[in-house]
Amino acid sequence: DGGITQSPKYLFRKEGQNVTLSCEQNLNHDAMYWYRQDPGQGLRLIYYSQIVNDFQKGDIAEGYSVSREKKESFPLTVTSAQKNPTAFYLCASSIATPSYEQYFGPGTRLTVT
Amino acid sequence: GESVGLHLPTLSVQEGDNSIINCAYSNSASDYFIWYKQESGKGPQFIIDIRSNMDKRQGQRVTVLLNKTVKHLSLQIAATQPGDSAVYFCAENPTGRRALTFGSGTRLQVQP
Numbered sequence: 001d002g003g004i005t006q007s008p009k010y011l012f013r014k015e016g017q018n019v020t021l022s023c024e025q026n027l028n029h030d031a032m033y034w035y036r037q038d039p040g041q042g043l044r045l046i047y048y049s050q051i052v053n054d055f056q057k058g059d060i061a062e063g064y065s066v067s068r069e070k071k072e073s074f075p076l077t078v079t080s081a082q083k084n085p086t087a088f089y090l091c092a093s094s095i096a097t098p099s100y101e102q103y104f105g106p107g108t109r110l111t112v113t
Numbered sequence: 114g115e116s117v118g119l120h121l122p123t124l125s126v127q128e129g130d131n132s133i134i135n136c137a138y139s140n141s142a143s144d145y146f147i148w149y150k151q152e153s154g155k156g157p158q159f160i161i162d163i164r165s166n167m168d169k170r171q172g173q174r175v176t177v178l179l180n181k182t183v184k185h186l187s188l189q190i191a192a193t194q195p196g197d198s199a200v201y202f203c204a205e206n207p208t209g210r211r212a213l214t215f216g217s218g219t220r221l222q223v224q225p
Contacts, residue, residue, distance in 0.1 A: 004156075041217055041218070050211060
């Protein structure tokens with residue numbers, strides 16, 4: 001059963017703590033992405049990776065960090081420097097960048113209080 | 114900056130009617146466009162895509178139209194069903210950008 005998995009579905013943290021969101025894909029895709037979605041809004045790009053050991057900042061990278069040590073995995077760390085971390089986080093992958101369909105995971109809803 | 118936007122934030126239709134969701138884009142150099150459907154609390158699902166060398170593409174009950182002259186993209190859903198109720202996003206790939214740019218979404222409500 002191929003696809004993208006994100007865990008956990010819901011995550012709660014106290015302000016000032018770093019938290020890492022998991023994203024795994026078994027589609028053999030080279031490219032992976034992280035987006036943030038706020039209520040009633042579209043998706044904003046945080047980071048993307050075109051290939052293993054390479055990643056680029058998106059439009060709202062401040063306060064976030066990523067790694068791409070394996071093709072299948074692209075974890076996102078929300079640091080304490082992110083001013084408004086509460087949001088719905090979506091991971092996606094595609095065969096390559098840029099003009100290809102992106103497959104999305106089910107998302108992780110992060111709440112920071 | 115460059116952006117992708119939508120004309121209507123909410124569209125309400127009767128079951129069985131056809132739906133048309135519109136999207137305006139500002140980057141004339143974009144070469145790829147895609148429509149996604151997102152149900153509440155879930156990740157977006159691919160509906161249909163189109164490249165800039167095409168004007169129209171059809172799928173199962175859906176059609177995407179691209180008008181490059183006025184930089185307009187539309188998604189037509191035939192015989193809309195209650196299961197089509199969701200938020201629909203258009204996205205574009207501006208040339209030189211290595212990722213998609215998403216619009217803010219249109220909510221489609223199907224009345225039984």
